Amino acid sequence: MNVKPLIDFISQSPAQTALAGEHLGVACKGGEVVWLSGELGAGKTVFAQGMARGLGVEAPVNSPTFTVLKEYRGRLRFYHFDFYRLAGQARDVWAEFSEYRASDAVCVVEWGEHGQEFLGEEYLKVSIRHISATKRAIQLPARGALYADVSRRFQSVAFRA
Numbered sequence: 224m225n226v227k228p229l230i231d232f233i234s235q236s237p238a239q240t241a242l243a244g245e246h247l248g249v250a251c252k253g254g255e256v257v258w259l260s261g262e263l264g265a266g267k268t269v270f271a272q273g274m275a276r277g278l279g280v281e282a283p284v285n286s287p288t289f290t291v292l293k294e295y296r297g298r299l300r301f302y303h304f305d306f307y308r309l310a311g312q313a314r315d316v317w318a319e320f321s322e323y324r325a326s327d328a329v330c331v332v333e334w335g336e337h338g339q340e341f342l343g344e345e346y347l348k349v350s351i352r353h354i355s356a357t358k359r360a361i362q363l364p365a366r367g368a369l370y371a372d373v374s375r376r377f378q379s380v381a382f383r384a
């Protein structure tokens with residue numbers, strides 16, 4: 224399937240990337256799976272921290288690289304996964320991924336490409352590409368009707384006049 228990028232912009236700073244994440248958090252209604260894609264240091268965790276803020280999570284959000292999954296609660300439940308070290312025992316935990324998908328939860332997955340089979344058919348992919356020390360190209364192509372809707376709400380939050 225050819226996925227057309229719906230949203231495409233340049234972030235000039237970590238704060239802008241976090242703000243974009245915050246807007247996406249505000250746009251989420253629950254049930255979303257967000258796949259954060261990009262190389263090490265691209266800004267996936269920065270984006271996820273912004274999403275947490277947009278979802279009203281007050282606890283500090285750190286990279287879940289070494290802990291498989293971190294759970295938070297805000298306006299919705301917020302599950303922050305990192306598939307980077309998807310191997311061995313951890314794989315059993317990831318295999319339960321579908322149980323975390325719930326109508327009152329948002330699942331955010333860094334390195335989703337390391338376990339794409341767990342993500343299902345529908346997800347919102349956020350691609351972050353390093354351009355320079357402080358610049359990142361961010362794209363949000365949507366898969367599925369739910370995400371087209373989230374993307375539209377994101378655009379109205381992020382780009383309103």
Ligand SMILES: Nc1ncnc2c1ncn2[C@@H]1O[C@H](COP(=O)(O)OP(=O)(O)O)[C@@H](O)[C@H]1O
Nearest residue numbers: 234235236237240263264265266267268269357
């Ligand atoms: N425009 C930007 N957006 C996001 N992060 C940026 C940007 N410019 C510089 N950075 C820096 O890049 C790093 C991104 O780290 P992190 O979010 O942990 O990456 P990842 O989770 O993708 O490995 C941080 O040190 C951040 O300060």
Ligand SMILES: [Mg+2]
Nearest residue numbers: 267268286333
């Ligand atoms: Mg990270």
